[in-house]
Amino acid sequence: MHDPVAPPLQEERARFTGEDAEFRRLVTKGALLELATAGFYRFWLATRIRQHLWGATILGGDPLEYLGTGRELLYGFLFALAILAPIYIAYLLLGLAAESYKAFASLPLVLFFIAFGQFALYRARRYRLHRTAWRGLRFGMGGSGWAYSWRAMLWGAAVIATLGLALPWAAAALERYKMRNTLYGDLQGSFVGRGWDFFKRGSWIWLVGVVGVVLWIVLLGGVANSGEGHGAKPHAGAAALGGLSMLVLGLVAVFFYGAYKAIQWRWWVEGVRIGNVGATSDLRTWALIGNYWKFIGWAVLTLLLGVALLAGVSFALAHFGVVNFDALGSKSGPHPAFIATIIGWYLLLLLAMGVLWRIYFVQRVWKLVILSLTLHGLDAAREVKARETTADAIGEGLMDSFDIAGF
Template sequence: MNDMSWTPLGPPQPPPVPPPMPVGFSGKRQEFFRLVARGAGLELATVGFYRFWLTTDIRRHLWSNTQIDGDAPEYTGRAKELLIGFLIALAILVPIYLGYFLIGIEAEHLRAFASLPLVAFFYLFGQFAIYRARRYRLTRTVWRGVRFWMSGSGWIYALKASLWGLLVVITLGLALPWREAALERYKMRHSYYGDLRGSFEGRGWDFFKQGWWLWLLTPFALYMTIFAPFIYAAFKAIEWRWWLSGIRFGKVRLESTMRRSALIGLYWKVIGWAMLLGTLFFAYLVLCALLVASMDGSSIETFFKTEAFAKSIPLITLAGVGYLAFVLAMNVVMRVYLMRDLWVRVLSSTIVHNIEAAANVTARGELANALGEGFADGLDVAGF
């Protein structure tokens, strides 16, 4: 008889915890530059209407080159949706502007009308647009065949944002961290990835602890503007890190390791380009004035002293073309540095934990219309 030995089995071991998953970006900077430079030229040719197609192309580029666990999300929005949403929003906003203008003229002699109600109304409307625009972008984002989506009420969010905004004004900005935390909790608990519900764990106190010293330095930035880029860039870096680290979808959570100084270089590059392009625009205006004066047959001193300078149609036309070129060139700069490069730096600092919890998700949710994007575009507001 052979001796047999065996080791008693212990308690079952928990499955190994997968390592955190970094987020990457595979897009080339030169490719993005060509995209936005070409788009700027088409915006000039179409008097701005090409921006809906450019916005769609930019989002597709950024989404498709973002790598999460080896897979990239897909942006399924269409430029035609943005255009229709903008036109509908315009049809709503223009009569409001016109009605307010007419009422203001009628009540002017009574001195009983002020611009405060209009500002308050459009602030409320702008917050509604921010919520609905985010809802549209989420429902046009698909990852591994499953769509993100969003429920909730844009008007309830707008009311919360307005009341919190009033508190921020009363407290001279001290309530801002708690405002951001409250609004983000509302947005995230109505955000879904399939049947995986979102949540936000960031606290206003944590945000305040990281950035309270910026609040103390803000008066110095207002007095000496050279400090403003440093303070604003540090604030945005803290905000990004706090915001990303608070996002949850079920057991999936994000973490950001962004440093406070990570964005300072981007803002200074934009300022440098603005100064360079502004100098070129000024030189262009001087050359245009010299050209028009020589065509008029008068000396430059005489030309500037007469009314012909202010009423010169050729000079006004040339100045208008130069101004549009300056604005579009600045748009290219801002899209390259504050959209693409900012996107890359944010992603490079982002880590995803428990990504396996998103493996077995059931598709749910319906598409949202682009009306919110139209309002956001018409009111020139934006948000996360």
């Protein structure tokens, strides 16, 4: 008598229904409101961005829901600020006093703040999961932020000591801790991805990167020593070659970064499990690289337009006699109108770059990843029981205080 054959796992392609134009309007309007409210609208903007992305993500025919509020993020930020402000002041005073006696005496305080940042990252993830629902049930997350923090610190030291070779194993270990503390209803999360698999996929990036950096350092060393005689300056051609090499290195880095992120996303997606539910990804490397190049192109164009705008406004101020640029170096100092122009130009440029960042590093990457997903075993998520859990927004506030919140 033959054993019954297990039915194949249900497979379904993920969908993303958000419109690029709608998201672009959302973040552009949000940036202007951030400017008008001295930055306080950022909490409501982050909430609206998540509502847009979550609501447009369709898994198994049903969208995700984001249930957090801007008020929660604001309260979390203020509470975190009340904790961090005294620590910042104490750090400043103790750091100044310690450095007057011994160099690097404040290093333990720096390490503490790095550890605190890892704690904030974990708590922020916990908050977002507790505010995410699918088919009427919320996700959840337990575990300790400090337990994650010391793990991240130790693995970070190993990554530095091995010049990045330990990164795949560090990523796998940290993801295992996060996922085994992740829940959907009563389904337990897990991470089955292995560091060795990540290493095999991305080792060529590490090898080419190390060789490239070494060759670049040798080239710069040759440029620095290209002068005739001791203490002579390098030839103009050699200096130009050094500058060109830096530009080329930066442009090539875009390709390697896109390749690395594509490998990382595919490896991560294939390792995540919620109960028996898993996924695979066919994320295309060139799609990510192209997305990053679009960001660079628009950023360069925005910068050029910004410089042209500043030049035009400055010319107009000089033409109408508002600012005398010949007297800017005098003891009277720059004219208030010119100072206001510079500040306004800087803020507008900063907001424009923020809009581009949210479009190409948040929404477009999210869209590419979601559209690459094939979900497996969704039938295992039908009989899930709800859990009554919640989480505060302090972690998000800590992230905001460290300026490491993604969106």
